[in-house]
Amino acid sequence: MTVHTGYLWIVLGMGLVTYLPRWFPLFFLARRNLPQWLIEWLDLIPAAILSALLVPELITVGTPRHLVLWRPELWVALPTFIFALKTKSLGGTVVVGMVLFWAVQKVM
């Protein structure tokens, strides 16, 4: 593969288009008074994004994605979810999830 000076420009371009969406709202919104509806809308965004990242990860695989309900990622998610709900411990949940996933993969 030929990646010489072209590679540098690609990576610089990638860096720029990744940084700008991260930077723009912080730079222009943080020090400003936002309308109440926007604050309420933004307050819902984390729950929405986390769920949108997580659910397809648990129940779909492949490119293009297709639905697979009975996979270890999903089985392990249920006890992990309950553990997180009961303990509210981030580190503990990560360790428990890893151990369960590892155990399920050993069994299968």
Place this chain on the structure above:
Amino acid sequence: MKRNKMVSDSPKNRQNVKTSILQGLGAAWPICLGYIPIGLAFGVLAQKAGLNPFQIMLMSILVFAGSAQFIAVSMLSAGAGAAAIIVTTFAVNLRHFLMSSSLAVFLGDTTRKKLSLFAYGVTDESFAVNHARFSQKTWGVDPALVVNHTANIAWVASTLMGGYSGRFFPEGAFGIDYALTAMFICLLIFQLKGRIYVLTAIISGLAAAVLSLMISGSSYIVLASIFAATTVLGIKKWSQ
């Protein structure tokens, strides 16, 4: 030994810096743990695509976005052009716009210089960890910056390690591939602070699952999130 100097200003500052670093590290370690297998996998893939360790490190430092880097490397080895790769990267990472907007609410007292530095490290993971702590009012921009940069170091180091020697690491050891998924599960629970948040998560999760099956790429994340937040806010306003 330095106990007596606590009265003057500079050791006090040093104490604050130390507290921020310790708090930040305490919050960042699950992210770092999760980045190791993904970073190694990326390094191995990038090396197979013909990138040398320096080029791998350069991408991890300049871009610092897992999924976009994976896609870029596979596009590079498929012979895609610069414009296509950069446009795809932009589309994949546009979701950070929503995350930064959501974090901006908590950073009103922060200087623009610090905001610009903080922006560099906004990823899915650092966003979720920092947002959970900001909304508990136990967080400041300094420990949040420590989280971002610790995660960044872990990412750069593990991708570099993958580029050098990833083939020698056992795959799937100790269930480490599940670290980030478990972390997102717990972070989602932190966000379920009431009925409207649960409703938002359900709508967004379902919408994301359906959209991810229908459209290729990762635009389903942004589309489902905007759809869910807007729908729930609409219901909330309408029922008031």
